[in-house]
Amino acid sequence: MNNGYVRWHHAVDSFLAYLKVEKGCSPGTVKEYRYDLMAFYRFLSAQAGPGAGPEDASPVLLSRYLLYLEEQGDTTRTRSRKVSSLRSFFGFLADDGVLAENPARHLVKPKKEKKLPVYLTLEECEQLLKTIQGKSTNPERDVCLVKLFVYTGLRLSELLGLKLPDIDLTTAEIRVMGKGNKERIIPLTEGAVEVIQAYLAVRPQTGTDTFFLGSHQNHHQPPTPRAVQLLLKGFIRAAGLGDRQLSPHTLRHSFATLLYGAGVGLIELKRLLGHESIATTQIYTHTNMDQLEKAVELNPIKEEKESYQ
Template sequence: MNPNEITSKLKPLVDYFLELAVFEWGLSENTLITYRRNLNSYILFISEKNIDDLTKINSHFILEYLLTLQKRGISARSLAQHLSTLRGFYKFLYDEQIIDKNPIDGLDTPRLSKKLPHFLTEGEIEQIFKVAETSPRNKERDLAILELFYSCGLRVSELTHITIHDLSLNEGMLRVRGKGDKVRIVPIGNVAIEKIQNWLRIRETGKVKSSAVFLSKTGKSMSRVTLWRIIKHYAMLAGLSDRVTPHTLRHTFATHLLNRGADLRVVQELLGHSNISTTQIYTHVSVERITQAHKNAHPRA
């Protein structure tokens, strides 16, 4: 395969990767433009180096590319952004079995201050449920989806894989298969249990071609893209930002628990984080809110 064939092969893969990134991560238009620009820059570098086989790309090649960018005078933040783009792209290539080994594994991202996760207030999340209650179609299914996201803090990929056998509604528990096929047991709130029961009664009367809890109108398991669209739909009906995604509800779940006094280790377990440092970002949100409340309320703040 010559270098031109490599670039021709990569460009449609970039398009598919960015399409998935929009639906799964809720990328804004500006971020999408940045990702595409970063990947186009990388593909040009591959072409300039006459790479004719993807298997020839290793961590040393990635470092060479990053050093080239650094010599051009880009900031540490932009460099980290390029690496983050490549990390996501190569994970996609590996997950899709286009490559056998991820060349970016082990490369460290330049240390930067972490961006605080976007979450909804308790009033905003209630507004989403309120508009969903008035939905003329799929109300029971969509309410169950919304409640599970918010009640259990699930990733969108986790919710798509929940089957009837994972539910233990009498015990109020749910079995979740997370990243790396790690299984965790999480409690389901009473309101969520009620909504799930309502949906299951309707589910039995329609087409059922899968053991998945949430089915499309064809009776098959719902896709991640469809779930993303459902969340976006109700968020916009509620007058909220069009950047609300399933992951926003996961952030909201964690933030609300900590705001109401939940232990950090418990939240870590519920989210399925292998490292507590990942969970600690939510403590910054809670501390920030407490500090602001103190400034607003205390006469000597």
């Protein structure tokens, strides 16, 4: 095994340990960083030779890599993420003294296309829940899972990371450990408390404090994110909502959109969603055409028939 490959892997492992331990990144985020860095290494070794290490990644080669990503059809979002991964990685190596400077510091993220979040209407949420009750083999858990999505707006990782001590039905609150190990408290509605109680009544007593447990033979740990995605995809299709790209994050968008439409302010939404910046929350200021039509109808200036021909 060549020294460059060993040096690269050692640098990547050190960086990922830093992300996990010091930055508090989730396993999913750490996995994405590893994927991005190893993808770049394949390009680096093809361009600079099989013995290439971190020190061989020049600004010119990094710029060439971004052009390569664009040519092979990577989306703007994917390229933007990879730029972030490379800047953070090489910045870490420069701060750690492995490199004299960060060769990726001048990399510019491609401009993101602004897309409105996809969300379900109140009627569609109700249709989805009815479908789950009729189709699920574990209805109490699955209804609780989906309702907590739309009642709390949690991320999938936050929902699957819930522990029994995090849920206080006496005060009707849940404690959530969000991105960067930042804790927040979210109040529960009466409906949320009811579905939690219904699930707890049938939840297997396994000795683990993980709130959501897998089905059948997987009772000792939570379902995987992929399992939840596939489960939800099946329910969405059965509910007749499968003509759009919907995912667990769609339910988080639905929570935020419905609350904003009901008059909840951006500051409150930001706190509930666990956003770092109010700018992230502002995407929920979008409105649908029905709301726009109603707004126009409120115009006090009424149309008058023209008196001239």
